[in-house]
Amino acid sequence: MSTPSARLQELGIELPQPPAAIASYVPVVRTGQLAVTSGQLPLLNGALTHTGKVGAELTEQEAALAARQCALNALAHLKRELGSLDRIERIVKLDGFVQSALGFSRQPVVINGASDLMLEIFGEAGRHSRVAVGVNELPLNAAVEVAVWVSIFAD
Amino acid sequence: MSTPSARLQELGIELPQPPAAIASYVPVVRTGQLAVTSGQLPLLNGALTHTGKVGAELTEQEAALAARQCALNALAHLKRELGSLDRIERIVKLDGFVQSALGFSRQPVVINGASDLMLEIFGEAGRHSRVAVGVNELPLNAAVEVAVWVSIFAD
Amino acid sequence: MSTPSARLQELGIELPQPPAAIASYVPVVRTGQLAVTSGQLPLLNGALTHTGKVGAELTEQEAALAARQCALNALAHLKRELGSLDRIERIVKLDGFVQSALGFSRQPVVINGASDLMLEIFGEAGRHSRVAVGVNELPLNAAVEVAVWVSIFAD
Numbered sequence: 001m002s003t004p005s006a007r008l009q010e011l012g013i014e015l016p017q018p019p020a021a022i023a024s025y026v027p028v029v030r031t032g033q034l035a036v037t038s039g040q041l042p043l044l045n046g047a048l049t050h051t052g053k054v055g056a057e058l059t060e061q062e063a064a065l066a067a068r069q070c071a072l073n074a075l076a077h078l079k080r081e082l083g084s085l086d087r088i089e090r091i092v093k094l095d096g097f098v099q100s101a102l103g104f105s106r107q108p109v110v111i112n113g114a115s116d117l118m119l120e121i122f123g124e125a126g127r128h129s130r131v132a133v134g135v136n137e138l139p140l141n142a143a144v145e146v147a148v149w150v151s152i153f154a155d
Numbered sequence: 156m157s158t159p160s161a162r163l164q165e166l167g168i169e170l171p172q173p174p175a176a177i178a179s180y181v182p183v184v185r186t187g188q189l190a191v192t193s194g195q196l197p198l199l200n201g202a203l204t205h206t207g208k209v210g211a212e213l214t215e216q217e218a219a220l221a222a223r224q225c226a227l228n229a230l231a232h233l234k235r236e237l238g239s240l241d242r243i244e245r246i247v248k249l250d251g252f253v254q255s256a257l258g259f260s261r262q263p264v265v266i267n268g269a270s271d272l273m274l275e276i277f278g279e280a281g282r283h284s285r286v287a288v289g290v291n292e293l294p295l296n297a298a299v300e301v302a303v304w305v306s307i308f309a310d
Numbered sequence: 311m312s313t314p315s316a317r318l319q320e321l322g323i324e325l326p327q328p329p330a331a332i333a334s335y336v337p338v339v340r341t342g343q344l345a346v347t348s349g350q351l352p353l354l355n356g357a358l359t360h361t362g363k364v365g366a367e368l369t370e371q372e373a374a375l376a377a378r379q380c381a382l383n384a385l386a387h388l389k390r391e392l393g394s395l396d397r398i399e400r401i402v403k404l405d406g407f408v409q410s411a412l413g414f415s416r417q418p419v420v421i422n423g424a425s426d427l428m429l430e431i432f433g434e435a436g437r438h439s440r441v442a443v444g445v446n447e448l449p450l451n452a453a454v455e456v457a458v459w460v461s462i463f464a465d
Contacts, residue, residue: 025440134292137444289447
């Protein structure tokens with residue numbers, strides 16, 4: 001198994017420029033062997049890639065791409081904070097919020113867009129616990145929001 | 156005070172077969188002295204016990220039973236991961252999401268179905284912090300979703 | 311930089327009497343160097359300061375005050391648990407839930423009411439990671455609910 005940073009290259013994935021926080025908080029906080037990201041929106045180059053209610057204004061496949069973008073942003077922030085993704089021991093937990101149209105109940109399929117990225121990049125260490133829920137509204141009308149807890153190798 | 160596993164027997168509670176994950180994640184991740192479960196649905200023998208919007212399609216009493224079932228599933232997963240519930244030092248946090256009809260604001264009563272189970276089984280060590288919120292949609296139209304953080308005794 | 315308890319005095323902020331839990335849980339749990347609060351509502355002297363759907367029944371400015379009240383209650387509980395706010399090393403994470411009218415997507419502005427308080431009192435140590443989402447319903451029809459993770463100085 002390659003390192004996560006090597007896997008990124010093999011997969012041809014380039015992490016985005018970490019998006020700026022849109023309010024009075026920071027993207028990542030470390031405490032002990034844990035680091036936790038703020039909730040990430042599907043921002044790319046300063047604009048949201050996917051807005052609207054999933055199940056009405058966009059499909060679950062489109063929303064899964066949004067979730068993947070959220071996860072890429074989380075990883076971009078973690079890389080900047082830690083220096084390298086190779087310092088991540090384990091993806092511990094992923095919290096996924098899907099802006100859902102009434103009657104849409106396939107949030108797990110949507111959040112798989114984020115989860116699958118973690119497996120692609122981190123392999124076994126990417127297997128995480130997860131909460132996936134629907135909500136009626138998200139910031140900026142984003143389709144998805146994802147936050148991530150990781151553990152870090154001891155120095 | 157009995158051990159949690161003895162309490163289970165005294166209470167006549169049989170933990171369910173841990174339900175399979177319905178997406179690309181794992182049921183429990185351990186990190187340091189913490190373990191965190193994925194969001195659990197009220198699954199029993201592969202089917203949801205309670206679906207629909209609480210306050211419209213089902214009552215808060217019914218939903219409290221759903222929350223209890225979620226908590227049983229969380230404990231079933233923790234037991235499988237840890238070998239025994241007696242390795243749990245403390246129920247640290249419980250996150251409860253209630254699929255709520257518009258105007259339903261008694262989420263605490265619903266999530267008490269999960270919280271009370273923890274107190275029954277773990278006594279003082281079952282007293283946890285908690286977040287209980289309403290959401291418009293949950294996976295598979297489940298009435299409730301519950302995730303749990305616990306701390307583990309040092310080996 | 312003053313200590314957090316000195317800052318409270320300088321700012322003329324008096325922490326409220328910690329509100330009683332409204333269900334079967336406890337306000338704060340400590341585990342290792344972490345402490346986590348239960349979800350706090352904008353309670354003051356036993357009554358909610360702000361109810362209703364943000365964006366319809368109350369403005370984002372009013373809701374930001376509700377978020378600040380939630381954060382004050384979280385700090386009141388932490389102070390009681392820890393003896394002093396000066397034992398807090400870092401505000402690690404803040405989870406904010408905004409009871410949102412359909413179409414309201416400025417949850418970050420609302421939760422800034424809580425985040426800004428942390429910065430005022432803790433300075434750099436108050437800079438936290440954050441999740442801000444909208445939900446359709448909250449307990450007791452509260453406008454906002456906020457939970458907080460902090461790290462504690464080693465004894």
